[in-house]
Amino acid sequence: MSGLVYRPATVWTATAGSVGDESSKTLPPDEETAPVTKLTGELDAVSRSNQMWGKRPDMIVRGRVPFNAEPPAAVLADGEITALDAFYSRNHGPFPDVAPEQWRLTVDGAVDMPLEVTYDQLTSEFSAHSVVATLVCAGNRRAELLNVHPIPGKDPWAHGAISTAEWRGARLADVLRAAGVHSAEGLHVAFAAPDVAPEAVPVQSYGSSIPLSKALSAEVLLAWQMNSEPLPRAHGGPVRAVVPGYIGARSVKWVTAITVQPVPSQNYFQALDYRLLPPDADPATAAPGEGISLSSLPLNCDILVPGDDQEIPAGPLTIRGWALAGDGRTVARVDVSLDDGRTWQQADLQPAISRWAWRQWSITVETPPGPLSLTARAWDDTGVTHPESPASLWNPRGYGNNAWAHVTASAR
Ligand code: MTE
Numbered sequence: 001m002s003g004l005v006y007r008p009a010t011v012w013t014a015t016a017g018s019v020g021d022e023s024s025k026t027l028p029p030d031e032e033t034a035p036v037t038k039l040t041g042e043l044d045a046v047s048r049s050n051q052m053w054g055k056r057p058d059m060i061v062r063g064r065v066p067f068n069a070e071p072p073a074a075v076l077a078d079g080e081i082t083a084l085d086a087f088y089s090r091n092h093g094p095f096p097d098v099a100p101e102q103w104r105l106t107v108d109g110a111v112d113m114p115l116e117v118t119y120d121q122l123t124s125e126f127s128a129h130s131v132v133a134t135l136v137c138a139g140n141r142r143a144e145l146l147n148v149h150p151i152p153g154k155d156p157w158a159h160g161a162i163s164t165a166e167w168r169g170a171r172l173a174d175v176l177r178a179a180g181v182h183s184a185e186g187l188h189v190a191f192a193a194p195d196v197a198p199e200a201v202p203v204q205s206y207g208s209s210i211p212l213s214k215a216l217s218a219e220v221l222l223a224w225q226m227n228s229e230p231l232p233r234a235h236g237g238p239v240r241a242v243v244p245g246y247i248g249a250r251s252v253k254w255v256t257a258i259t260v261q262p263v264p265s266q267n268y269f270q271a272l273d274y275r276l277l278p279p280d281a282d283p284a285t286a287a288p289g290e291g292i293s294l295s296s297l298p299l300n301c302d303i304l305v306p307g308d309d310q311e312i313p314a315g316p317l318t319i320r321g322w323a324l325a326g327d328g329r330t331v332a333r334v335d336v337s338l339d340d341g342r343t344w345q346q347a348d349l350q351p352a353i354s355r356w357a358w359r360q361w362s363i364t365v366e367t368p369p370g371p372l373s374l375t376a377r378a379w380d381d382t383g384v385t386h387p388e389s390p391a392s393l394w395n396p397r398g399y400g401n402n403a404w405a406h407v408t409a410s411a412r
Contacts (some may be wrong), residue, residue, distance in 0.1 A: 004125070004178060005116045010176040012089030035302040044061045053234040062155040066091035066197075067234065071159030076273035077304040080353050080360055081132070084164035084227055089135040090137045090161060090233050092197035092206055092269065093351035100238040105175075105222070109260035110187055112180030118239055123224055126170035126178075131219050133244035134324055135251055138274055138294050142398040143300065144406070159302050162322070164357050167242045169223030172258075173216040179191045181212070181260055189215040190265040191241050191252035202267035208250050208274075210243055210295065212260065219244045219328075219356055222255065244356035245327035247294045249274045264293065276395050283396045297326035300402035301334060301361075301378035301388045306409045314369040314411040321405060322358040323349070323378035330381045333364040334361045341388070341404075347376070367411040376405040 006337050025363060049064045050057055056075070062068040071086040078086075100119040103143035140161035142154060176189070190209040197206055221242045224231050231237035236253025243250045249269060264270055267287070275291035277283060284322075301323035324333040332351060335344040347363040379385050387393055390403040 001370045003266055004121055005041050026184070053089065054085055054232060054317075055089070055234075059086070060160065060298050062157065066093050067095070068155060070157060071163075073159035073302075073304040073307050076160060076163065076322070077360070080164060080350065080357065081166060081227060082100055084165075084229060084232060085224075087163040087165060087235065088137065088161045088235070090248060092199060093195035095233050096194045097233065097252060098194070098238060102387045103238045103256070105239065105256055105258065107175060107179040107258045110182040110184065110262070111176070112182070115179050117175065119224070122170055122175070122222060122239065126174050128168055129171055129218070129221065130166055131221055131242065131244060131356060132164065132166045132244060133209045133219065133356040134162060134164040135242075136297065136300075136324070136359045138247040138249060138399040141401040142319045144403065145394050145398045145401050148394045149392045151396065154398050157306060158308070161248075162302075162358070165226045166228070167221055167223040168225035168228070169221040169239070169242070171218060172220045172222055172241065173218065175222060175258070176215060176260070177399060180344060184261065187212040188264045189256045190259045190261055190267070191269070192257040192259070193252050194256055195254060197268070201272070204268055204366040205271060205273055206252065207265050208252050208270045209261075209265035209267075210246060210250050214243065214246070247274065248299060250290070250295065273397070274399065275397070276399055277397060279308070279394055279396065281396055297324065297332075298400065298402045299329070299331075299378055299380045299384060301386075301405050302378050303374055303376050303405045306372075306374075306407060310409045312367070312409055312411050314367055316364050317367045318362055318364045319347070319374060319376075320360065320362045321347075324358045325380040328355055330355070331359045331378050332383075333379040335377050335379075336363050336365070338365060338372070340373055341375055368393055369411050372409045372411055374407045374409065
């Protein structure tokens, strides 16, 4: 670590927190925050944004700026590792444009030797590790919650705000240890990034935090590669945090500052958003810290093929999907029902490719002509399954839908 610059110690205070001070920044003039509409005239713009960010033309664009897009469900069934052009993209602000040679990471707070790390130092002075991990947005499968009650102002993510990649980078633990991280109980590691989120109140740059105990786990990376390619700008290039087993929101992209502190990040996306409010709460008046902070993932599964309302030929049908047990636990079984849960058959589970990745599954069934109602549920190695209905999970921001998977189709 000879070349690392040790910076004078800074003292973390609750008011300084990790809230960005970028409220004065304005968006580039050609970028708008309007959501995509279904007007034909918008289609060109939608294809342009997919092309601009290296995405497949059939990505479902939920917003152009900030760019938000998910692949059609069937594309995710193509393989256990998601191709870069199909990986979902979830953003709260326009992408920063930081060249590797400009990028700097500061590490401070409850550390003995605050430091500043360049891209060269991160990639050459720390050992590199690879982790195959699934990222899933807390809003994945919100569309099913929207069928229960409206959720104003939130995108109707369907089945595609989830993807899996092989990430390569330095262990966050190694960087924290190089800074002489303190070992007191209950510390948190806050990440800050330069992208400014117009939806935040007040407007601020993106940030988030994880407990120090998780930050020191071997699977948590400061990644500069995704599927053996340099980390694309749309996914946080040149460097992002990857926090396997936690909601995607904690894997902060374009990360430029890390602060070890006694409390969770005060950033809007940690203190206010990405929290599970009770059904009768009003998100507009919720106070910071209200609701359950989402972090570790719950057991979940989904059906990717056939797609919603797809017409398929009667006869043998291969149903495909994924299951994920959450923070390092394992999926033990996936059951599929063709009669709304009265009877079940066991699906074939693919071998686990990583402790931190989904397991894909499939089952071939005989389908008579007529409407099809397909249900899937997973079990983990503690013998637990997940809730049956989205109605029992509905919450005002539409997060954390891990109800049994359900797809209707028809066979002809
Ligand atoms: N990091 C920054 N800096 N800005 C963001 O808007 N979005 C978060 C997280 N990290 C976000 C971020 C959310 S909500 C998710 S789900 C994941 O990034 C999505 O990562 P991806 O776009 O690479 O799929």
